[in-house]
Amino acid sequence: MQLTGLVEKYDKEIKLAVDIMTQYDVIFAKAKHSEEIKGISPQINEYHTIVLKEARHPLLGEKAVPLNFAIGDEYDALVITGPNTGGKTVTIKTVGLLTLMAQSGFHIPAEEGSQIGIFDKILVDIGDGQSIEQSLSTFSSRIKNIIEILAETTPSTLVLLDELGSGTDPAEGMGFATSILEELFNKGATLLATTHYSEIKAHATIREGFENGSMEFDQDTLKPTYRLIIGKGGDSQAFTIALKLGMHPKVIERAHKITYGESKDYSGSSAFSKHELDRQIAMNAKYVQKQKHVKKEEKKQDIISYNRGDNVKIPSLNQFGIVSKEANIRGEVEVFIQWEKYMINQKRLTLYIKAADLYPEDYNFDIIFESKEHRKLAKEMSKRHVEGATIEKNDR
Structure with a gap:
C-alpha cells in the first residue's frame, strides 16, 4: 500500500513520461524503417500532384522494378493497360501505399525530387483479377464498393481501381467502366485505373484530362519488364504470344477480325509482327498528338470560386x-x-x-x-x- 501510494503521488509525471517514450519510440522506429528501405522525404503539395522517381513498392524492396510516375499536372486520370502479371496492380498499389506513407509521416522508397499530394481520402477497389471464378457475387460485391466510392469522392480524393468492369459480360463491363471513370473524373478525383478493355484505352486517348499508360512487354522473351510507360496504351499481347508459341496465323487473323472488326496479316515471322506493332504504335502516337489540345502554358491554375450568374x-x-x-x-x-x-x-x-x-x-x-x-x-x-x-x- 505504501509503495502504491508513492507511485500514485507521481501519476501525472509517469503518464507524461510514458507518452514521451511512446512518441520517441515511434520516431526512432520510422527512422530505422527509413534506413532499411533507403527512404527519402518527398516534397509535399496541396495540388494533388504525384511525381515518383525510381520508386519501389515498400514490401518488395530492391527486388522491385523502379517506378517512374506522374499525375495531377497535365492530366488527372491515368488508364493503365497491358498483359496479365505485367505489373499493373503493383503499380497502382505502389502509388497508393507511398501516398499513405508520406501522409502518415514516413519516408518513402524513392529518389530525391519525388512529390506527394495531400488527399482527404484514398478510395480503393482492388480485387483479384486473375481468379477463374468471376461469378455474379464477385461482380456484385465490387459494384457495391464502386457505389460507395462514387458517393464519397470529392476533388480531394485519390481513387485506385483495378480491372474496372471485370466479372461480367465484356460489352456491359466496358460500358460500366467508361461511365464510372467519367463520373469520377467529373467529380474532380485524381484517378488511376487498370483495364483490359481497348475501348477504354481509346476513350482515354481522345478525352481531355485523361492519359494512357502501359506495362512494357518484351516480345522476344514473352515476358513483362514491369516498367510503366506513360503516353501510350498497351494491349494484352494475346495474339503476339499465341503467334510466338506456334498457333496458326489464320486462327489469329480470324480472332483479330472478330475482336477489332478489321483484317490483319499475321502470316509473317515474329519479327514482322514486332515491326507491325511498332508501326501501329507510331501511328497511334501521331493520332494522340492530333487529338489533344496543347494548352499547357501553366502547370497549375488556382480553382476559381464561381458565383451565381457567371x-x-x-x-x-x-x-x-x-x-x-x-x-x-x-x-x-x-x-x-x-x-x-x-x-x-x-x-x-x-x-x-x-x-x-x-x-x-x-x-x-x-x-x-x-x-x-x-x-x-x-x-x-x-x-x-x-x-x-x-x-x-x-x-x-
Missing part, C-alpha cells in the same frame, strides 16, 4: 452555361446548360464572363433559373403565410 465554359462538353448554384462541399457547381441543370465539378469549368460584367448588382437571377410559378409563389410567401406551401431558397 458565364462558364465546360470544355469536356464543348458547351457554355450559367452558374445557377455555387459550389457545394464536394466542389460541385450547378450549371444551367440549354434549359437543363447539371452538377459539374468546379475544376472542370472555365470562367468566360463574370456575372458582375453581365448583370446589375441587384439583378434577380430567379428570372433566369426559376419558373414563373416558383417566382409567383415566392412573391406571395414574402407577403403572407401560404398554408402547406414550401419553397427551396438559394442563399448563395
